[in-house]
Structures are given as structure tokens and as C-alpha cells.
Amino acid sequence: KAGVTQTPRYLIKTRGQQVTLSCSPISGHRSVSWYQQTPGQGLQFLFEYFSETQRNKGNFPGRFSGRQFSNSRSEMNVSTLELGDSALYLCASSWTGNYQETQYFGPGTRLLVL
Amino acid sequence: GENVEQHPSTLSVQEGDSAVIKCTYSDSASNYFPWYKQELGKRPQLIIDIRSNVGEKKDQRIAVTLNKTAKHFSLHITETQPEDSAVYFCAAPTTTSGTYKYIFGTGTRLKVLA
Numbered sequence: 001k002a003g004v005t006q007t008p009r010y011l012i013k014t015r016g017q018q019v020t021l022s023c024s025p026i027s028g029h030r031s032v033s034w035y036q037q038t039p040g041q042g043l044q045f046l047f048e049y050f051s052e053t054q055r056n057k058g059n060f061p062g063r064f065s066g067r068q069f070s071n072s073r074s075e076m077n078v079s080t081l082e083l084g085d086s087a088l089y090l091c092a093s094s095w096t097g098n099y100q101e102t103q104y105f106g107p108g109t110r111l112l113v114l
Numbered sequence: 115g116e117n118v119e120q121h122p123s124t125l126s127v128q129e130g131d132s133a134v135i136k137c138t139y140s141d142s143a144s145n146y147f148p149w150y151k152q153e154l155g156k157r158p159q160l161i162i163d164i165r166s167n168v169g170e171k172k173d174q175r176i177a178v179t180l181n182k183t184a185k186h187f188s189l190h191i192t193e194t195q196p197e198d199s200a201v202y203f204c205a206a207p208t209t210t211s212g213t214y215k216y217i218f219g220t221g222t223r224l225k226v227l228a
Binding site: 004033035042043045048055056057058090097100101102103104105106107108 | 145146148150156157158159160163165203205213214215216217218219220221
């Protein structure tokens with residue numbers, strides 16, 4: 001079974017621009033979570049989508065948004081990019097996202113904001 | 115509040131020695147505790163997990179122990195090898211204000227010296 005995939009793998013943007021990242025979960029997985037990973041803050045939860053609905057949300061500003069499609073693929077959008085948005089963005093999928101399910105991570109998208 | 119503390123932040127051991135990483139969580143309702151290994155430039159990979167109905171779980175050279183009373187769980191790696199060198203993250207689920215998410219520890223950089 002193919003693993004979680006993310007595109008693109010690398011992005012360079014300038015301040016003020018917007019960016020869209022894509023995540024394709026493992027086949028059959030309906031829950032997709034997004035995380036921001038930085039050296040200083042570690043892995044921070046952005047939001048989780050299940051059945052095309054945002055079910056859980058972390059403490060990030062409204063510039064960070066996402067959506068999920070009927071095939072469970074998910075996109076994350078960051079508008080008005082700031083230098084501090086430079087990070088590795090990871091998505092993770094699981095069957096239903098319940099408490100005791102394992103999350104499987106994608107390879108991440110490394111975003112650099114200049 | 116929601117919090118997962120992980121210690122130490124860096125750990126150097128001689129090949130063949132044991133390594134222990136400890137995490138403390140704050141949400142007493144947390145009931146599933148995964149450990150991830152992240153090699154440089156790669157995705158976090160689940161290496162072992164434990165559910166709250168058991169106190170210990172072992173998989174070859176890796177073991178995890180859980181003390182629910184004290185709210186801490188530990189990763190034990192025996193007979194360490196150079197390929198064990200990586201960053202290790204613990205995680206615990208938590209629910210705050212109706213939002214369910216995983217809180218990750220800040221990571222432990224393990225170096226196994228040959």
C-alpha cells in the first residue's frame with residue numbers, strides 16, 4: 001500500500017504571497033492532520049480533516065486554512081506569508097482519527113519564505 | 115493545560131549501550147502514546163506505541179513503559195547501533211475546548227557513537 005505523499009516537496013516564496021500544499025493519505029484513510037515543524041517549536045498541530053470537514057483546529061492564525069476533498073486528499077493554504085512561516089509542513093493520515101489510531105506521516109513540504 | 119515534556123533534548127551513548135528517553139504528559143485522559151523516529155531529512159516514523167491498559171511493551175531492542183499514575187512514559191533502546199542515531203519524538207492525545215489533537219514532545223536527538 002502506498003504511503004502518505006505530499007507535494008511539492010520544496011517551495012520558496014516571498015513575504016506576502018500565498019501558498020497551497022497538497023497531501024494524499026494512505027488509501028482508505030479518511031483523517032488527515034497537518035503539522036508545522038520548526039527547530040524552535042517542534043511539531044505543532046494545525047488542523048485535522050475528516051470526511052471533508054475540519055474536525056479539530058490548533059492555535060494558528062486564520063491565515064492558515066485547509067480543505068479536504070471527497071477522495072480524502074487534503075490541501076493546506078497559507079495566505080500573506082510571513083518569514084516565520086518558514087518550516088517543514090507535515091501531514092499525517094489515519095483511518096478515522098480516533099484516540100488510539102496510529103498516524104502515518106508524509107515526507108513533508110519544506111517552505112522557505114524570503 | 116496541555117503539555118508534553120520530553121527529556122533529555124540530546125543524548126550521546128556509546129554503541130552497545132542503552133538509551134532512555136522520558137516524557138511527561140498533563141492530560142489524565144490521554145490513553146495512547148506513540149513514539150516516532152525522525153532521521154535527518156526524512157518523515158517521522160512510528161517505532162512503537164503503548165495503550166493505557168498496559169504498563170510495558172517490547173519490540174526487539176525497543177521498549178516503552180507507561181506509568182499512568184505519574185503521567186509519564188519512557189522509551190528504552192538497548193544495544194544501540196549507529197543507525198539508531200536520529201531525533202525521537204513522543205506524543206500524547208489531548209482534548210482542550212472540544213479540540214482533540216496530539217501534543218508532541220520537543221524531541222530528543224540521539225547520537226550513537228561507534
